[in-house]
Amino acid sequence: MADIEMKDVNFSYQKGRQVLYDINISVERGKSTGLIGANGAGKSTLLKLLVGLINGYKGTIEVLGQPVEKKNLTDIRKKVGYVFCDSESQLFMSTVYEDVAFGVRNYGYSEEIVQKKVMEALHKVNIENLKDRQIYRMSGGQKKLASIATILSMEPEIVLFDEPTIALDPKNRRNLIGVLNGMSETKIIASHDLDMILDTCEETILLSEGKLICKGKTEDILKNKELLEEHDMELPLCMQDRRGK
Amino acid sequence: MVKLNRAIKDIHITDNADDGKKGVHPISWLLVTIVYIIAVVSFSKYNIIGLAGMVLYILIQCIWYEISVTGMIKRIWPVFLFTVLLGIANPFFDRTVSAGVLSMATLVLKGIFCVAASYILVVQTGIRQICYALHIMRLPKEIVTVLLLMHRYLIVLLKELERMQLAYKLRAPGHRGLHFRTWGSFVGLLLLRSMDRAGEVYESMKLRGFNGTFQMFSGKYSHIGSIVYLIVWGAAILTMRLFPIFKMAEVAIWQILR
Amino acid sequence: MHMADALLSPVTAGTMYACSAVAAGYSVHKIRLENDEKKIPVMGVMGAFVFASQMINFSIPGTGSSGHLCGSMMLSAVLGPEAGFITMIGVLLVQCLLFADGGLLALGANIWNMAFYGCFIGGMVIWKYATRNGMSRGKIAAASIFGCILTLQLGAFSVTLETLASGITELPFLVFLAAMQPIHLAIGLVEGLITAAVLIFLYETRPEILWNYNEKDERKNRFSYKGIIAVLAVSAVVIGGLLSGFASSAPDGLEWSVKQVAGTTEPEAEGGIYALADGIQSVTSLLPDYNWRESGFAGGTAFSGIIGGAAVVALCVAVCFVLRYLRRRFGDKNNNGKA
Numbered sequence: 135m136a137d138i139e140m141k142d143v144n145f146s147y148q149k150g151r152q153v154l155y156d157i158n159i160s161v162e163r164g165k166s167t168g169l170i171g172a173n174g175a176g177k178s179t180l181l182k183l184l185v186g187l188i189n190g191y192k193g194t195i196e197v198l199g200q201p202v203e204k205k206n207l208t209d210i211r212k213k214v215g216y217v218f219c220d221s222e223s224q225l226f227m228s229t230v231y232e233d234v235a236f237g238v239r240n241y242g243y244s245e246e247i248v249q250k251k252v253m254e255a256l257h258k259v260n261i262e263n264l265k266d267r268q269i270y271r272m273s274g275g276q277k278k279l280a281s282i283a284t285i286l287s288m289e290p291e292i293v294l295f296d297e298p299t300i301a302l303d304p305k306n307r308r309n310l311i312g313v314l315n316g317m318s319e320t321k322i323i324a325s326h327d328l329d330m331i332l333d334t335c336e337e338t339i340l341l342s343e344g345k346l347i348c349k350g351k352t353e354d355i356l357k358n359k360e361l362l363e364e365h366d367m368e369l370p371l372c373m374q375d376r377r378g379k
Numbered sequence: 380m381v382k383l384n385r386a387i388k389d390i391h392i393t394d395n396a397d398d399g400k401k402g403v404h405p406i407s408w409l410l411v412t413i414v415y416i417i418a419v420v421s422f423s424k425y426n427i428i429g430l431a432g433m434v435l436y437i438l439i440q441c442i443w444y445e446i447s448v449t450g451m452i453k454r455i456w457p458v459f460l461f462t463v464l465l466g467i468a469n470p471f472f473d474r475t476v477s478a479g480v481l482s483m484a485t486l487v488l489k490g491i492f493c494v495a496a497s498y499i500l501v502v503q504t505g506i507r508q509i510c511y512a513l514h515i516m517r518l519p520k521e522i523v524t525v526l527l528l529m530h531r532y533l534i535v536l537l538k539e540l541e542r543m544q545l546a547y548k549l550r551a552p553g554h555r556g557l558h559f560r561t562w563g564s565f566v567g568l569l570l571l572r573s574m575d576r577a578g579e580v581y582e583s584m585k586l587r588g589f590n591g592t593f594q595m596f597s598g599k600y601s602h603i604g605s606i607v608y609l610i611v612w613g614a615a616i617l618t619m620r621l622f623p624i625f626k627m628a629e630v631a632i633w634q635i636l637r
Numbered sequence: 638m639h640m641a642d643a644l645l646s647p648v649t650a651g652t653m654y655a656c657s658a659v660a661a662g663y664s665v666h667k668i669r670l671e672n673d674e675k676k677i678p679v680m681g682v683m684g685a686f687v688f689a690s691q692m693i694n695f696s697i698p699g700t701g702s703s704g705h706l707c708g709s710m711m712l713s714a715v716l717g718p719e720a721g722f723i724t725m726i727g728v729l730l731v732q733c734l735l736f737a738d739g740g741l742l743a744l745g746a747n748i749w750n751m752a753f754y755g756c757f758i759g760g761m762v763i764w765k766y767a768t769r770n771g772m773s774r775g776k777i778a779a780a781s782i783f784g785c786i787l788t789l790q791l792g793a794f795s796v797t798l799e800t801l802a803s804g805i806t807e808l809p810f811l812v813f814l815a816a817m818q819p820i821h822l823a824i825g826l827v828e829g830l831i832t833a834a835v836l837i838f839l840y841e842t843r844p845e846i847l848w849n850y851n852e853k854d855e856r857k858n859r860f861s862y863k864g865i866i867a868v869l870a871v872s873a874v875v876i877g878g879l880l881s882g883f884a885s886s887a888p889d890g891l892e893w894s895v896k897q898v899a900g901t902t903e904p905e906a907e908g909g910i911y912a913l914a915d916g917i918q919s920v921t922s923l924l925p926d927y928n929w930r931e932s933g934f935a936g937g938t939a940f941s942g943i944i945g946g947a948a949v950v951a952l953c954v955a956v957c958f959v960l961r962y963l964r965r966r967f968g969d970k971n972n973n974g975k976a
Contacts, residue, residue, distance in 0.1 A: 187582050203413065208588075216586050223579035224676070228507050228531050237587030239594040270534040383692045387733055416742045417647050424805070431946035431953075438957040454737045458641055465644070465806055472807035476901065479807060481942050486643055486805060488946075493642035494737045501734050509734065520667040520800030521677060525727040528681020529688070533731070536682075536689040544693070556703040563834030566690055566706075567842065568833065570683075570715070574846060577682035581675045591674045626953055629945045 135199070136160040137292055137320045138184065143193035145183060152178045152345045157193075161320060161337075168331035168352055169324040171341035172366035177324040178219070180341070181294045184322075186212050198291060212241065215285030215319075221277035221296040225269045228282050230261070233269065237288045255287035259313050275306030282313065295323040299330050328370035332356055340365060383544070387537050392450055392502070404605035405504045405512035411612040412500040418620040419492045424482040431488065432625030436616065437495045446502055454498045455491050462490035506530045514595045524593045527582070537572060543569065638792055638821070639732070640747055641741030653799065654745030660753050661726060664719035668895070680720050684727040687712055695831055704827035709752050710784050711832045715839070717848040721760055725752035746799050750792040751848035758791065759784035760848070768849045777840055778833040785829030786822065793821035798968025 137160040144154040153176045156191050169177050182188045184197055186207045195202040197210050218224040227233040243251070256262045259279040264272065272280065278298065284329045285293055298314070299307045307330065313332045314321070325331055331338060332350060338352040342365035348355060355361065356370050368374070415436055422430045441448060466483035473479030501509070514523045516631065544566065551558065557565055618624065645653075668676060687708040694703040708728070713721035729747050732738040739747045767780035797813050800806055806813070820872065844850050 156602045182582075185586055187586070211586050211588065214586075216583075218579060218583055220579065222535050223576055226528060226531055226580045226583065229528070231506075236584075236589075236594075239589030271529070284404065284587065385693060385836075386736065391969060400673050413741060416642055416740065416784060420642055420645065420650070420742060421647050425942075427942050427946040429947055434950050435953045435956070439889075439960060441976050442957050442961045455875035458643075458737060458872055461641060462643055468812075469807045472809060477940070477942075480940075482807065482948070484943055490641050493740050493742065497642075497734065497741055500741075506731070506734060519661070521660070521665050521680075521723055522726055524677050525680045525684055525724060526730060528678060529727045529731060532682050533688055536685045537692065540689045540692060554696060556694030559698050559830070559834070562695055562831050563774055566831065566835045567838030568692065569688055569690065570839065571843060571846075573686035574679065574715075577679040578675075580682060581678040584678060584825035586676075589674070592678070594726035603692040624950045629763035632948045632952060 135161070137198055138322070139165050139194070139196040140180075140183075141194045143183070143191055143195060145179060145188075145191040147186075148190075150269075152344060154183075154191075157346050159339060159349070160345065161322060163320055164318060165325065165333040165337060166314070166321040168335035168338040169322055169341065170326070170328060170331060170338060170355075170367065173326075174343075175365075176344045177340040177341060178296055180298055181216065181322065181324055184294060185211055185216050187216075210286065213291045215288060215290035215293040216294045217281050217285055217293065217298060219300060221274070221281040224281040224284065225277060228268060229265075230256070230267050230269065230272075230283070231265045233280065234283045234287045237284060241288070251287045251289070252283075255283040257318070258286050259283050273306075274301050275303065275309065278302060278306070278310060279313065286317075290319060292320040292322075293317065296323065296326070297325050298323060299325060299327045324366075328356055328367070329372055332370050332372070340367075342366070382597075383537060383541055387534060387541075390534055390537075392447075397636060402601040402604045403608045404600040404602070405508035406515055407605040407609040408500055408504050409512045410459050410609055411616070412496050414538065414613055414617050415496050419440050419489055419496075421620065422485065422489070424485050425478065427481055427485050428626050428629050429623060430485050430492075431619070432619055432628070433492055433616075435619065436612070437492060437499070440499045440503075443504060444499075446499060449496055450502070451498050455494050458490045458494045459487065461489045490636070511595055520592060523595070527593065531597075532573075532576070535576075536569070540569060638747075638751055638787075638796060639739040640743040640750070640796060640799065642742040644800050644805050645746060647742070647744050649799050649803045650745060651741045652745075653749050657745045657748040657753065660722060660757065661748075664722045667719040668723065676716075676720055680716060680724045683712060683716060683726045683728070684731075687724070688731065695827065697827060704824070704831065706831055707755065707789075707828060709755025710759040710764070710781065710788060710828070711835060711879050712766050712838055714757040714781075714832075715846060716846055717759035718756045718765075722752050722756040725756060728752075746795075750795045750799075754788035754791040754795075755785075759788040763787070765849055768847075770848060771888070772840055772844065772847065774837050775834045777819060781833035781836055781860065782826065782829035785832055786825035789821045789825030789828065790818060793817040801814055934970075 136281050138159065140159040143154055143157040144152065145154040157180065169180065171177050179188065183191055183195060184202065186202050186204070189202075189204070198213055199208045200210055202210060225233045227236055231252060234255055235248050238248045238251050242371065251266075253262065256265060259282050261276065261279050261283065263274060267276075269277065269280070282293075282298075295314075299310060302310060307327075311330055312334050314323070321335075323331065323335060335352050337350065338355045339349045340355055340361070342345040347365060348361070357373060359369050362368060416434070420432050421429065422433075440446060441451070463483075466486040469483040469486070470479030471475050473482055504512075507530070510523050510526050510530075513526075514520070546567070547557070547561070548554070642650075676916060687706075690706050690708060693706065695705065696703050709721060709725045712724055715721070716724060726748055729739060729752065732739055733744055733747070763784040764780050766778045794817070795815070797810070797817050801810055801813065839847055845852070
């Protein structure tokens with residue numbers, strides 16, 4: 135069974151600008167799916183629709199068998215994690231531990247279980263040593279890992295990533311790719327970083343101006359120079375001919 | 380710019396407090412500080428001997444917990460100047476000149492002691508633990524949550540402002556401040572960005588099950604230690620305030636010297 | 638305009654705490670009624686914003702000097718007066734704890750002087766009234782300027798009253814008032830201009846975030862704002878003039894009112910803890926000569942008093958050095974005790 139099903143989804147903001155046109159997507163359990171497209175293609179909007187952060191869409195969206203409607207949101211959000219593009223907004227408590235514990239505590243677990251879950255989540259992204267660190271004293275890479283831990287502590291079945299590698303240096307990026315590949319949850323990763331998509335996702339969806347252009351194996355799409363260039367993208371760096379070499 | 384950097388530094392200084400390291404509950408710290416400040420402020424304006432003795436609390440805290448004195452002096456300096464400025468009129472307007480000098484001296488001392496005591500509180504507990512204490516003291520959760528979030532986003536917005544100011548300065552060399560034509564857009568944009576940020580923060584909270592109430596959990600404290608701390612310091616401060624022990628000490632000093 | 642702890646007597650500070658607590662209680666109640674979950678994070682981040690915006694230097698055209706922002710009027714125009722007030726409490730608390738602007742004891746007074754007037758008079762009365770039939774640039778400008786001037790005048794006046802009621806400074810009331818009000822007239826004008834600039838910017842870019850904004854009103858609203866500006870400018874001048882005129886023409890009335898507030902002609906609070914302390918002091922005092930109150934203020938008394946104070950400080954320092962020595966000597970034991 136598919137974890138995420140979108141059928142004929144159309145969406146426009148109140149002011150009338152249509153952002154998504156007739157989107158049909160299904161994502162299977164345990165799969166990693168890349169979501170690529172130029173700026174303003176509708177990637178973030180699509181992700182936000184899945185967790186009900188924006189509503190008023192037309193068509194059907196089902197997450198884990200439940201339609202995305204107001205009455206199901208609490209249930210869906212418990213099982214779907216969302217890693218924001220800007221870690222600074224995601225991490226609103228003052229220390230890593232407090233932040234990772236925030237979600238777990240809201241679901242009413244005892245403090246012992248909270249502690250256990252927090253430590254497990256920190257272990258998964260290898261930042262146990264940063265447990266008591268003040269958030270604003272951390273580097274961008276550390277913050278990103280901490281953001282992922284805040285989601286993992288809630289033991290989600292699906293994790294959505296919005297531009298996870300943005301503003302990371304090569305080493306942190308490499309490290310993050312390792313973390314992403316180590317996660318067994320169903321993932322959708324929206325990004326411009328095509329090399330990262332190539333390293334982490336089996337399947338890829340290409341969006342352009344709110345329309346689903348194609349969906350298929352990551353390698354097939356990312357090798358297709360004409361297709362990418364037609365929609366304002368370029369080949370991943372590792373596939374480009376480097377001049378002067 | 381200088382002010383901005385100082386603010387960022389100040390926040391860093393006061394965040395060094397490790398939770399629960401001292402073993403004393405923040406509520407004890409807060410109450411003792413408040414008792415101390417009230418005691419200091421309540422000294423009559425000519426009772427300089429009794430007031431001077433209150434320095435004991437500050438000194439003992441500094442030595443016991445190895446608090447940076449330079450940091451404290453930096454904090455005290457503006458208040459010192461301010462109280463001197465305000466008290467400068469006292470020698471001219473008080474009953475006699477010497478009474479005025481005395482009342483000015485007590486005013487300055489009061490200013491110094493109160494700021495020093497607050498500084499010790501913040502350095503020893505940190506904002507988060509003070510929030511926890513306020514939460515226990517039944518301050519409305521709205522205020523405590525706003526405080527916690529505010530403290531978290533202070534640095535973020537200060538750094539954002541720093542970048543904006545730098546960008547402005549690089550393109551407007553020689554300007555002492557923000558040109559009035561850019562007042563609206565500069566501050567307005569910062570405000571809009573802050574609003575957008577707040578929107579994202581809310582979304583992030585919402586996605587992790589936030590239902591309007593922040594769950595607060597404290598560090599680990601020694602309960603007996605906290606009670607003892609509260610009682611011992613409370614009693615000591617009240618004794619210093621109510622009994623003229625320092626006056627006796629002063630007399631004793633002169634006797635011995637003689 | 639931050640008051641320091643040293644400027645207030647416990648009684649005045651307590652009274653101001655009580656006043657501010659009532660306003661805070663009302664605001665919290667209102668916010669709970671609104672039941673808007675999003676409001677809390679917005680308030681938190683906006684508090685940080687106000688704090689940051691207070692760090693900006695605004696250069697004032699033609700003067701070479703620069704002004705700063707307090708922000709409570711601006712905050713209420715965005716969040717509404719109640720949420721603005723609670724946010725300002727947060728701002729003032731952080732300022733007092735982290736930056737020693739104001740103090741823990743003076744917090745109640747500072748909340749009243751800076752947040753209450755700005756949010757409730759500036760936001761709930763002036764802003765709401767000015768924008769009741771929709772907004773325009775002119776109305777926003779007029780409300781901001783008039784609101785800031787008025788609320789800062791009120792704030793400055795409260796500072797004067799509170800200081801005098803505490804009997805801290807010997808400055809005569811009128812001298813103090815004459816120093817405070819005109820300065821804050823200028824400060825208020827600058828704050829008003831900045832607030833107006835920012836709110837107009839918001840009105841033009843994202844009007845829906847302003848409090849009391851109603852889209853329907855906007856279409857029918859084409860009111861001449863020149864008239865309003867003229868009216869408000871005149872009233873600002875009149876108010877400023879009235880305050881200073883009142884101060885010079887009716888000193889007795891004002892002095893009388895301070896006496897009413899302070900309760901005594903000499904606003905040095907006595908009684909309660911003081912009386913008890915003085916009682917004990919006069920009984921136990923070893924050298925009655927040191928009792929200032931009875932001996933009056935002979936020349937040199939102040940000098941010897943200060944020397945005495947210094948001696949006490951020296952003694953305390955000595956005690957502390959002994960303590961430090963002991964602590965080092967038996968350091969391990971103490972550390973165990975602490976942990």
